[in-house]
Amino acid sequence: MLTNRIIPCLDVKNGRVVKGINFVDLKDAGDPVEQAKIYSDGGADEICFLDITASNENRDTIYKVVEKTSKKCFVPLTVGGGVRSVDDINRLLNCGADKVSINTAAVQNSEVVFESSKKFGSQCIVVAIDAKKNADKWEIFTHGGRNNTEINALEFAKKMENSGAGELLVTSMDRDGTQVGYDIDLMSKISSKVNIPVIASGGVGNLDHLVDGIKLGNASAVLAASIFHYGKYSVKEAKEYLNSKGIPVRI
Amino acid sequence: MNITIVDYNSGNISSVVNSFKEVTQNKVNIEVTSNLKKIKSSDKVILPGQGSFKSCVDALNNINGLAESLNEFVINNKKPLLGICVGLQMFADIGYEETETKGLGWISGKVSKIDNQNGKYKLPHIGWNQINIIKESEIFKDIENNSHMYFVHSYEFVPNDKNVISSTTDYSSSIVSSVEKENIFGTQFHPEKSDKIGLKIIDNFINL
Numbered sequence: 001m002l003t004n005r006i007i008p009c010l011d012v013k014n015g016r017v018v019k020g021i022n023f024v025d026l027k028d029a030g031d032p033v034e035q036a037k038i039y040s041d042g043g044a045d046e047i048c049f050l051d052i053t054a055s056n057e058n059r060d061t062i063y064k065v066v067e068k069t070s071k072k073c074f075v076p077l078t079v080g081g082g083v084r085s086v087d088d089i090n091r092l093l094n095c096g097a098d099k100v101s102i103n104t105a106a107v108q109n110s111e112v113v114f115e116s117s118k119k120f121g122s123q124c125i126v127v128a129i130d131a132k133k134n135a136d137k138w139e140i141f142t143h144g145g146r147n148n149t150e151i152n153a154l155e156f157a158k159k160m161e162n163s164g165a166g167e168l169l170v171t172s173m174d175r176d177g178t179q180v181g182y183d184i185d186l187m188s189k190i191s192s193k194v195n196i197p198v199i200a201s202g203g204v205g206n207l208d209h210l211v212d213g214i215k216l217g218n219a220s221a222v223l224a225a226s227i228f229h230y231g232k233y234s235v236k237e238a239k240e241y242l243n244s245k246g247i248p249v250r251i
Numbered sequence: 252m253n254i255t256i257v258d259y260n261s262g263n264i265s266s267v268v269n270s271f272k273e274v275t276q277n278k279v280n281i282e283v284t285s286n287l288k289k290i291k292s293s294d295k296v297i298l299p300g301q302g303s304f305k306s307c308v309d310a311l312n313n314i315n316g317l318a319e320s321l322n323e324f325v326i327n328n329k330k331p332l333l334g335i336c337v338g339l340q341m342f343a344d345i346g347y348e349e350t351e352t353k354g355l356g357w358i359s360g361k362v363s364k365i366d367n368q369n370g371k372y373k374l375p376h377i378g379w380n381q382i383n384i385i386k387e388s389e390i391f392k393d394i395e396n397n398s399h400m401y402f403v404h405s406y407e408f409v410p411n412d413k414n415v416i417s418s419t420t421d422y423s424s425s426i427v428s429s430v431e432k433e434n435i436f437g438t439q440f441h442p443e444k445s446d447k448i449g450l451k452i453i454d455n456f457i458n459l
Contacts, residue, residue, distance in 0.1 A: 002380045002422055003399065040446070045379055071269050076401060076444050093263040098444060120262050121302035123375055123403040166375055166403070197373045220373060250379040250399040 003248045004214045005045035005221035006238055007078070007199065008228045010035055013052045015061030033068045039228070040073040042235045045250060047073060048101075048223060051081030052144070063095045070096025080128055080169070089116045093124060101169055103128040104142040107149055107156070110163045117164025126199075127165040129153055131186060132173040138186055145173050153186070154193050161194045168194065169223065171202040179205025179226070187217030199223050207233060207241040214247055254457065255282045255293040259317060260310045262301030267335065270443035271297070274453045287320040295457070296324055300337030304346030304362050304406060307337045308354060318355065325357060329434045333390075333456050339430065339437030340408050348406050358432050360410035365423055372423040374405040382418040382428045382440070390429075390436055390455045391417070398448050400428070400440035408439065 011018040016030040036047045047069070051062040059082060066079055079092050080101030089100045105112045106127045117125045130145050131138040131153035138153035157168055170190050172183035182200045191198045197220035200213035204224040213222045227233050239249045254275075256267055264283070271281050282289050290296060298321070300307040311317055325332050334342055343354040346362035354362070367374050379399040384391050400420075407426040410416065420428040420439075429438045436456060442449035 002376065002378050002402075005378050070266060071273070074266075074270055074273065074444060074450055075446055076403075094265060096265040096269060098263070098266055118306075119302075121306075122405075123301065123377070124263065167377060195367065195370050195373055196375070197377050220378065 001248045003045070003250045004219075004242065005199075006210070006235055006242070006249070007046045007048050007221055007223040008039045008044050008235060009048040009050055009201070009223050009225045011050050011052050011225065012062060012065060012081075013054075014058045015065055018052065032065045033072060036069045036077075037072050039235060040075045043239060043251070044075060044235045046076040046078060046221070048078045048080070051079065053082065063091060066092060066095040066097050078126060080126070086112060086116050086119060089120065089125075093120060097124075099124045099126050099167070101126040101128045103130065106160060106165075107140055107142050107151065110159060113160060113163040113165055117166070122164050122166035125165050126167045126169050127160040128169040128171065129157060129160070129190070130171045130173050133183070133186070141173050145176070154189055157190045157194050161196050165196060167197045167199060169199045169201055173202070175203025176201075177226075178203050181205065181209040182213045182217055182219075182222075184212055184217045187213060187219050191218035197221065207238055210238060211242060211245045211247065214242070215245075252279045252295070252457070253282065253293045254279055254295045254297065255284060255290050256297045256299065257285060257290065257317075257321070258283045259285045259314055261299060261307045261337070264299045266441075267297065267299045267443045270450060270453055271457075274450050275457060279457060285314050285317055287316050290317075290320050290324060293324070293330070295330065295459070296321070296332045298332060298334040298338035298341070300335065300339075300341060302337065304337055304340055304348040304354070305350060305352045307341060308346070308352050311341070321355070325435060331434045331436065331456070331459050334435075334437035335443070336404060336439060336441060339439055340406060342430070342435065342437055343408055343410070346406070357435055358410050358415055358430060359412065360408060362406050362408050365405060365407050365426060368423055375403055376405065376422045377403045380420050380422060380440075382420055384418045386414075386417040386431065388417040388429070388431050388436075389459055390431070390452050392455045394448060394451060394455075399445070400438075400442070400449060401444040402428075402440045404439060408437075
């Protein structure tokens with residue numbers, strides 16, 4: 001049976017982890033490579049790096065991080081943040097990323113999704129959708145959640161599937177950082193709208209939220225950052241909990 | 252020992268290269284090339300493949316003499332080859348992704364889209380799924396039945412002779428997750444991304 005995936009996400013800025021795991025025995029708490037290795041050894045089904053480097057001069061740092069990580073972690077590695085073009089995707093894949101997540105560029109120009117999925121295959125193209133609720137619908141935000149495009153998130157999700165995206169990483173801007181749980185309504189609506197897998201993101205505060213994301217939100221995978229970063233739960237604990245709730249996981 | 256990972260512009264192969272380097276730890280010479288001479292003189296060959304069946308076959312045929320050299324390696328010289336994902340699918344006579352495309356024809360059969368039962372099953376089939384080992388295979392040495400492997404594909408290989416199937420995986424129906432025919436091995440899943448257990452399969456292939 002296909003299992004539901006648990007994906008810890010690491011925010012990386014100028015080649016360093018911003019919110020790291022507080023492990024006492026960690027030699028270098030800011031080293032993304034070491035943190036990714038801890039996650040993969042702990043049973044993470046996939047690792048996600050979100051590059052939040054602001055300046056262009058330091059953009060190259062993420063490539064080095066990906067290169068080093070892919071030599072140590074043998075589970076899929078997804079990299080997103082600041083991906084603008086087919087060339088950017090090519091470079092990340094060559095460094096050892098297995099999938100690349102595209103956000104702003106996909107909204108500005110869906111051709112990037114179309115071209116890159118044709119060139120590299122849909123399996124490595126993830127479109128990241130940042131959505132915020134406005135009255136009875138959800139609107140797409142870009143540039144790390146700063147710009148409201150007023151584009152309908154459900155319609156955009158379908159458009160991305162048709163453009164060749166292999167997966168959708170859906171983040172609720174309303175919930176992100178709140179720890180009150182995923183926006184289940186948003187997840188389930190997008191999941192039933194498209195036939196590609198949906199990764200739920202934004203708002204996880206406890207393990208029941210992961211269960212809800214899968215059972216109620218129909219997500220194929222659940223992404224979380226802070227509950228793992230701060231050592232509140234380990235990936236193993238999360239999997240055991242999901243398993244106890246009847247959700248198939250890889251243990 | 253010399254192992255060649257065939258680099259024929261079939262998409263991202265860095266993960267495959269990294270995993271073989273991790274397993275062999277410099278004890279085996281690993282070449283990443285489409286050089287025909289090097290392929291011919293190899294002891295073992297890895298045929299990766301990402302993207303569509305058509306794009307991989309086209310990329311392979313774009314390199315003059317590559318298909319013939321692989322054919323000589325596998326069919327005439329009977330040396331071990333491991334196909335991964337679309338690398339396995341290309342063993343078939345024919346594939347139906349994008350358009351009807353002729354494969355290498357090493358294992359008779361076709362590659363067709365997984366039946367998603369009117370949207371009941373999401374495609375691509377992405378994630379960790381169990382393999383049911385149905386044939387004793389040296390590449391599954393010390394691998395427990397029902398182990399989880401990492402999959403990402405929308406098309407499945409349907410061989411005519413079911414005896415070549417070494418494991419199956421349940422997704423929509425029972426799909427072929429690996430094949431073995433004499434010296435020809437293939438996995439639909441990605442051993443290079445299947446954690447320690449995937450690396451063990453790579454190790455088993457190297458030690459054949």
